[in-house]
Amino acid sequence: MTPAKIKDKVYKGERLTTDDALKLFHSDDLFTIGRLASHVSYKRNGNNAYFIQNIHINPTNICVNRCKFCAFSRSKGEKGAYELSIKDIIRKLKTQNSEDKSPHPPFNKGGRGGINHASRITHHSLSEVHIVGGLHPDWKFDFYLEMLKQIKRAFPRIHIKAFTAVEVDYFSKISGLSLTDTLKALKKAGLDSMPGGGAEIFNKRIRNKICPEKIDGRRWLEVMERAHRVGIKTNATMLYGHIEKYEHRIEHMLKLRELQDKTGGFQAFIPLAFHQKNTRINISGYTSGIDDLMTISIARLFLDNFPYIKAYWIMLGEKIAQLALLFGADDLDGTVTEEKITHSAGALSNMAMSKTELINLIRKAGKVPVERDSFYNPVII
Numbered sequence: 001m002t003p004a005k006i007k008d009k010v011y012k013g014e015r016l017t018t019d020d021a022l023k024l025f026h027s028d029d030l031f032t033i034g035r036l037a038s039h040v041s042y043k044r045n046g047n048n049a050y051f052i053q054n055i056h057i058n059p060t061n062i063c064v065n066r067c068k069f070c071a072f073s074r075s076k077g078e079k080g081a082y083e084l085s086i087k088d089i090i091r092k093l094k095t096q097n098s099e100d101k102s103p104h105p106p107f108n109k110g111g112r113g114g115i116n117h118a119s120r121i122t123h124h125s126l127s128e129v130h131i132v133g134g135l136h137p138d139w140k141f142d143f144y145l146e147m148l149k150q151i152k153r154a155f156p157r158i159h160i161k162a163f164t165a166v167e168v169d170y171f172s173k174i175s176g177l178s179l180t181d182t183l184k185a186l187k188k189a190g191l192d193s194m195p196g197g198g199a200e201i202f203n204k205r206i207r208n209k210i211c212p213e214k215i216d217g218r219r220w221l222e223v224m225e226r227a228h229r230v231g232i233k234t235n236a237t238m239l240y241g242h243i244e245k246y247e248h249r250i251e252h253m254l255k256l257r258e259l260q261d262k263t264g265g266f267q268a269f270i271p272l273a274f275h276q277k278n279t280r281i282n283i284s285g286y287t288s289g290i291d292d293l294m295t296i297s298i299a300r301l302f303l304d305n306f307p308y309i310k311a312y313w314i315m316l317g318e319k320i321a322q323l324a325l326l327f328g329a330d331d332l333d334g335t336v337t338e339e340k341i342t343h344s345a346g347a348l349s350n351m352a353m354s355k356t357e358l359i360n361l362i363r364k365a366g367k368v369p370v371e372r373d374s375f376y377n378p379v380i381i
């Protein structure tokens with residue numbers, strides 16, 4: 001049962017404590033928690049469910065960190081390691097960024113992940129490019145600046161959401177610049193906002209077990225604070241469903257809530273469901289649908305100062321992401337196209353979804369599909 005005291009607090013708009021959040025995680029009353037989260041989501045964003053036309057590009061999988069949960073990364077020289085040139089990146093963007101004029105095929109339920117349509121992905125008008133990659137041992141900071149400049153020159157209307165706090169910290173180390181100057185240089189070169197990756201789980205003991213080489217939680221938060229202070233909006237993520245406990249998830253969300261109180265610079269919170277395949281984390285299976293929906297709902301209730309909660313369909317699978325819209329989520333991310341990080345770790349979802357499919361998925365959940373830009377302004381078509 002969900003304690004009546006927590007229900008009252010939610011309806012009165014009062015902030016939940018960490019104890020409240022823990023009680024919710026231990027409750028078996030998913031429907032009530034989902035209904036409460038839906039109420040909060042409705043108060044913020046009405047019946048809207050947002051999506052964006054975007055593409056993910058991972059310039060390299062070569063990474064000096066080699067986090068244990070990461071199936072995407074390789075060491076330099078290892079089989080499967082790759083590097084994209086700036087020309088390769090521009091080419092990828094060109095192929096995706098043409099108006100889709102073909103008639104859309106009807107919504108069609110596919111296999112386990114949901115909708116099988118790999119052959120039906122058509123070109124679209126891109127609104128955002130999401131760029132994240134490994135920490136390359138040899139690439140210079142100038143290369144990344146040049147990447148941003150050339151993308152902006154070729155596609156002035158595409159929003160560049162790029163580089164996690166982990167990458168930005170690395171750029172500051174390889175360039176010898178302060179964090180603030182690194183961020184200012186990225187912004188000047190064309191960076192428009194930052195994704196929320198690299199947060200994983202802030203708890204020191206757990207973090208040391210799953211990604212011992214990665215910057216610690218305090219540094220991640222510091223990079224984000226500086227980014228917000230120089231006017232760069234960011235997202236925030238949390239990797240769950242590995243070896244962490246509910247307490248660690250709550251501790252993680254508390255730190256995010258505290259920073260958001262200070263800066264207001266976060267847009268969406270994105271819980272990322274851990275995928276185990278090809279990783280060095282010794283657990284089996286996927287997160288359960290119940291845990292995914294509980295985590296989304298509790299995030300919506302606890303993170304009262306985050307405008308959006310994103311159900312990233314790539315990691316949740318199309319069907320759970322659709323359900324998440326009834327459990328407090330109001331954003332599905334987007335068309336994505338060519339997702340590598342989760343698919344290296346055994347994701348069962350497709351690599352991309354067309355705009356029509358996203359719209360159908362949202363409508364069938366009884367929500368209003370709103371195509372958005374990167375700052376959540378509706379895109380008028």
Ligand code: V47
Pocket residue numbers: 069070071132164194195196197198199200235236237239270272273274275276279312315333341342345
């Ligand atoms: O930082 C890596 C996670 C993140 C695995 O900000 C894994 O809009 C699950 O941050 N199982 C990258 N997760 C993805 C990311 C993201 C995605 C979509 C939208 C946004 C946004 C951000 O993926 C990494 C890491 O936390 N990750 N390996 C894995 N095996």
Ligand code: SF4
Pocket residue numbers: 063064065066067070072073133134135166211214
């Ligand atoms: Fe490198 Fe990021 Fe993978 Fe860690 S999660 S190994 S930092 S690419």
